[in-house]
Amino acid sequence: AQSVAQPEDQVNVAEGNPLTVKCTYSVSGNPYLFWYVQYPNRGLQFLLKYITGDNLVKGSYGFEAEFNKSQTSFHLKKPSALVSDSALYFCAVWGGSYIPTFGRGTSLIVHP
Amino acid sequence: ETGVTQTPRHLVMGMTNKKSLKCEQHLGHNAMYWYKQSAKKPLELMFVYSLEERVENNSVPSRFSPECPNSSHLFLHLHTLQPEDSALYLCASSHQLVNSDEQYFGPGTRLTVT
Numbered sequence: 001a002q003s004v005a006q007p008e009d010q011v012n013v014a015e016g017n018p019l020t021v022k023c024t025y026s027v028s029g030n031p032y033l034f035w036y037v038q039y040p041n042r043g044l045q046f047l048l049k050y051i052t053g054d055n056l057v058k059g060s061y062g063f064e065a066e067f068n069k070s071q072t073s074f075h076l077k078k079p080s081a082l083v084s085d086s087a088l089y090f091c092a093v094w095g096g097s098y099i100p101t102f103g104r105g106t107s108l109i110v111h112p
Numbered sequence: 113e114t115g116v117t118q119t120p121r122h123l124v125m126g127m128t129n130k131k132s133l134k135c136e137q138h139l140g141h142n143a144m145y146w147y148k149q150s151a152k153k154p155l156e157l158m159f160v161y162s163l164e165e166r167v168e169n170n171s172v173p174s175r176f177s178p179e180c181p182n183s184s185h186l187f188l189h190l191h192t193l194q195p196e197d198s199a200l201y202l203c204a205s206s207h208q209l210v211n212s213d214e215q216y217f218g219p220g221t222r223l224t225v226t
Contacts (some may be wrong), residue, residue, distance in 0.1 A: 004154075009152075032211045032212050034214060036215075042220075043116070043217030043219045043220050044155075044204075044215075046214040046215065046216065049212075049214055090155065092155075094211030099157055099160070100215070101154070103154060104152065104154050105154075105155075
């Protein structure tokens with residue numbers, strides 16, 4: 001079985017400050033980890049993924065995520081938040097099955 | 113846009129109606145998915161198709177019936193729905209049905225069952 005936890009329903013950050021959206025996972029075997037973003041009235045949009053290799057993954061719009069195997073975490077980060085980053089963020093994990101598992105989502109609110 | 117389109121964008125239907133949701137992907141992908149998105153809940157995977165064959169039916173009630181006539185099109189046929197079926201229904205595709213491929217999502221159909 002595989003699972004994803006996004007422990008925060010909402011993250012608030014001031015524009016220009018660094019942001020972190022947390023994700024932890026549980027999976028048998030090697031994890032394949034993804035972050036997606038959803039803007040209002042839109043579908044999910046792929047941001048980045050970890051398959052293998054460097055633990056720090058860089059993605060779209062200046063986002064990056066750090067894979068930590070010992071802590072089974074894959075937190076999403078950005079050095080300087082923009083108001084336009086305000087959206088719903090989903091973490092997802094694929095293990096050895098055909099089925100991806102998504103978290104509940106974290107609402108990111110960036111204040112001007 | 114992601115190359116995945118869905119119609120209609122909004123649908124209101126009574127519990128006795130029959131309707132269909134349509135999804136089309138213009139990306140040349142071989143795998144397609146239906147998801148249900150409800151507020152404050154994880155995304156629920158409903159159906160998975162690979163090369164037009166269904167490979168997963170995630171314990172979905174029979175009032176939801178998928179159809180994949182070719183690798184570019186996916187339908188979700190609805191009949192005798194319940195109010196709790198009101199949600200955003202998302203279609204997605206990926207290059208292959210492998211766990212290293214990211215998914216591309218359509219904008220969704222907002223379904224309201226009255």
